[in-house]
Amino acid sequence: xxxxxxxxxxxxxxxxxxxxxxxxxxxxxxxxxxxxxxxxxxxxxxxxxxxxxxxxxxxxxxxxxxxxxxxxxxxxxxxxxxxxxxxxxxxxxxxxxxxxxxxxxxxxxxxxxxxxxxxxxxxxxxxxxxxxxxxxxxxxxxxxxxxxxxxxxxxxxxxxxxxxxxxxxxxxxxxxxxxxxxxxxxxxxxxxxxxxxxxxxxxxxxxxxxxxxxxxxxxxxx
Amino acid sequence: xxxxxxxxxxxxxxxxxxxxxxxxxxxxxxxxxxxxxxxxxxxxxxxxxxxxxxxxxxxxxxxxxxxxxxxxxxxxxxxxxxxxxxxxxxxxxxxxxxxxxxxxxxxxxxxxxxxxxxxxxxxxxxxxxxxxxxxxxxxxxxxxxxxxxxxxxxxxxxxxxxxxxxxxxxxxxxxxxxxxxxxxxxxxxxxxxxxxxxxxxxxxxxxxxxxxxxxxxxxxxxxxxxxxxxxxxxxxxxxxxxxxxxxxxxxxxxxxxxxxxxxxxxxxxxxxxxxxxxxxxxxxxxxxxxxxxxxxxxxxxxxxxxxxxxxxxxxxxxxxxxxxxxxxxxxxxxxxxxxxxxxxxxxxxxxxxxxxxxxxxxxxxxxxxxxxxxxxxxxxxxxxxxxxxxxxxxxxxxxxxxxx
Numbered sequence: 001x002x003x004x005x006x007x008x009x010x011x012x013x014x015x016x017x018x019x020x021x022x023x024x025x026x027x028x029x030x031x032x033x034x035x036x037x038x039x040x041x042x043x044x045x046x047x048x049x050x051x052x053x054x055x056x057x058x059x060x061x062x063x064x065x066x067x068x069x070x071x072x073x074x075x076x077x078x079x080x081x082x083x084x085x086x087x088x089x090x091x092x093x094x095x096x097x098x099x100x101x102x103x104x105x106x107x108x109x110x111x112x113x114x115x116x117x118x119x120x121x122x123x124x125x126x127x128x129x130x131x132x133x134x135x136x137x138x139x140x141x142x143x144x145x146x147x148x149x150x151x152x153x154x155x156x157x158x159x160x161x162x163x164x165x166x167x168x169x170x171x172x173x174x175x176x177x178x179x180x181x182x183x184x185x186x187x188x189x190x191x192x193x194x195x196x197x198x199x200x201x202x203x204x205x206x207x208x209x210x211x212x213x214x215x216x217x218x219x220x221x222x
Numbered sequence: 223x224x225x226x227x228x229x230x231x232x233x234x235x236x237x238x239x240x241x242x243x244x245x246x247x248x249x250x251x252x253x254x255x256x257x258x259x260x261x262x263x264x265x266x267x268x269x270x271x272x273x274x275x276x277x278x279x280x281x282x283x284x285x286x287x288x289x290x291x292x293x294x295x296x297x298x299x300x301x302x303x304x305x306x307x308x309x310x311x312x313x314x315x316x317x318x319x320x321x322x323x324x325x326x327x328x329x330x331x332x333x334x335x336x337x338x339x340x341x342x343x344x345x346x347x348x349x350x351x352x353x354x355x356x357x358x359x360x361x362x363x364x365x366x367x368x369x370x371x372x373x374x375x376x377x378x379x380x381x382x383x384x385x386x387x388x389x390x391x392x393x394x395x396x397x398x399x400x401x402x403x404x405x406x407x408x409x410x411x412x413x414x415x416x417x418x419x420x421x422x423x424x425x426x427x428x429x430x431x432x433x434x435x436x437x438x439x440x441x442x443x444x445x446x447x448x449x450x451x452x453x454x455x456x457x458x459x460x461x462x463x464x465x466x467x468x469x470x471x472x473x474x475x476x477x478x479x480x481x482x483x484x485x486x487x488x489x490x491x492x493x494x495x496x497x498x499x500x501x502x503x504x505x506x507x508x509x510x511x512x513x514x515x516x517x518x519x520x521x522x523x524x525x526x527x528x529x530x531x532x533x534x535x536x537x538x539x540x541x542x543x544x545x546x547x548x549x550x551x552x553x554x555x556x557x558x559x560x561x562x563x564x565x566x567x568x569x570x571x572x573x574x575x576x577x578x579x580x581x582x583x584x585x586x587x588x589x590x591x592x593x594x595x596x597x598x599x600x601x602x603x604x605x606x607x608x609x610x611x612x613x614x615x616x617x618x619x620x621x622x623x624x625x626x
Contacts, residue, residue, distance in 0.1 A: 045623070054529055055619035075533050082531025089622055093526045097238035109232055110531030154530075 002028040007060035020046035022216040033188035036197045038213035044197035052164045082110045086155030090167035094139040101135040104154045125153035145176040165196040236544045251552040257505035258556020260498040262594045263564045274408025274580035279476040283358030284448035286475045302578050304413025306335035306348035310443035318468045326452045329356035330444035336393050344391040348414045351422030360416045378416040381406035395432020396425045408580025490575040510605045517609040525621025534614045541610035542603045549602025553595035
């Protein structure tokens with residue numbers, strides 16, 4: 001379970017203070033599929049980063065399975081991320097020198113031996129996202145949509161309990177977008193907690209909950 | 223052909239990253255290489271000069287040398303560089319020196335400068351006539367290598383004298399058989415030719431009819447007296463004592479020669495060290511700037527690694543490891559380049575500064591190469607540590623959303 005207690009995060013630029021997330025409180029139960037929508041700058045990415053421990057809140061607490069993320073050491077927080085979370089970012093974020101399958105296997109560099117993820121599973125995941133025949137290609141040899149699917153496969157390598165996806169379907173064609181959302185739905189049905197930020201409000205009916213953010217505040221919650 | 227499928231691991235990531243931008247990696251390697259080459263060449267010169275002095279003075283076999291008072295500087299040049307010199311003093315000096323309390327044994331030497339561009343001489347060389355009965359310098363080698371004394375028409379040549387063995391050389395119209403070549407010392411001995419003093423006298427007598435210009439050596443004269451002391455640690459005191467006891471002479475100790483060489487080495491280093499320091503500074507700055515650019519450009523990648531489980535330490539280690547690897551490659555290349563450059567300019571450099579040089583043994587050169595490589599790797603890692611730490615400490619969210 002993920003718990004957020006009055007979590008606040010603001011960014012200060014040269015002459016401006018932007019409240020990205022304001023006193024957000026809420027709980028995300030294991031196995032939920034939550035879709036977060038809102039305009040650009042509404043705080044969606046920041047909220048996902050706060051949940052994933054990728055950014056320290058200015059105030060409030062974020063707890064994952066009872067552990068307060070920012071009370072942990074960097075090592076323990078990294079280990080928790082590595083073992084329990086999978087991330088898909090808005091930008092494809094593949095390592096340009098690694099092939100598709102090596103990119104999928106990237107988390108194994110930080111997982112303890114035998115903690116999940118092996119070449120056979122990486123290959124199976126690439127097959128699942130429709131890229132079985134692209135495994136040996138380098139990122140520049142793949143289209144944007146293919147790169148995004150490789151990133152999704154990588155996020156699933158170690159069977160994470162929580163999948164955090166920040167605009168995973170941005171810039172993708174409708175067909176690819178649906179395929180990825182279908183995959184997330186399937187994972188949710190299998191018990192994975194999925195939190196996905198998107199501009200596309202049409203996807204909201206796929207989720208168990210829908211949050212709309214505006215100026216760092218929740219303006220709608222179903 | 224596809225790569226075998228396996229997890230990338232931090233080491234492979236590092237290697238792949240170096241290959242990603244070969245131009246930039248090469249620039250960094252060249253910067254380190256230049257600095258490492260300068261440092262390696264400097265260390266090689268210092269070690270080689272000290273090695274030469276140690277071996278050369280040991281081979282000389284004497285604790286001090288007695289020469290005419292005005293010939294100290296010429297003797298130093300002859301000893302260190304093998305520059306031919308010729309000066310003489312009364313042979314009775316040997317007996318007077320031997321009579322000084324504290325002197326264990328003495329042996330006279332006669333120096334001859336042969337003629338350049340003359341039909342009667344093989345070339346301009348430094349001939350040293352020694353007394354086989356008392357000699358301390360070549361006699362030990364003779365017993366070890368030939369097991370006998372030199373015949374009157376035989377000579378020994380220093381390691382750098384170009385000749386065939388067996389072969390012949392001609393001085394002042396007299397032909398000699400080359401009986402052997404001495405091991406290298408790095409000192410003037412390598413440029414010298416050794417023969418019995420009696421052969422020098424015979425050659426001088428024959429030169430009147432055989433040579434373009436006769437060789438004039440005062441009868442019974444010697445150029446230097448090699449002295450072995452009862453207590454070698456008292457060489458400075460004994461030098462003063464001999465100079466006081468025997469009129470018109472000066473005594474040169476091994477320590478004086480070493481100090482002279484050290485002075486000349488310091489002179490060379492005062493020219494070389496600022497260059498090495500400057501190159502090192504420029505290389506460190508260039509490397510630091512390059513690596514700052516590399517880390518800034520890869521912020522998003524580092525953020526990604528942090529998000530999927532890399533600790534700050536692992537992220538820093540990946541970047542610093544990359545810098546260390548570049549540094550090590552540059553250091554190794556620099557050691558090789560330093561060796562090559564030094565070999566090319568060795569002669570000009572050492573003659574210009576009047577320094578002896580003897581290549582240290584291969585193991586010592588290899589150890590210096592390892593040290594320079596390790597030093598370059600450490601320096602590169604230290605230079606990269608700050609930008610790497612700055613990026614790795616960035617919260618992953620900001621690193622991922624950085625403009626890359």
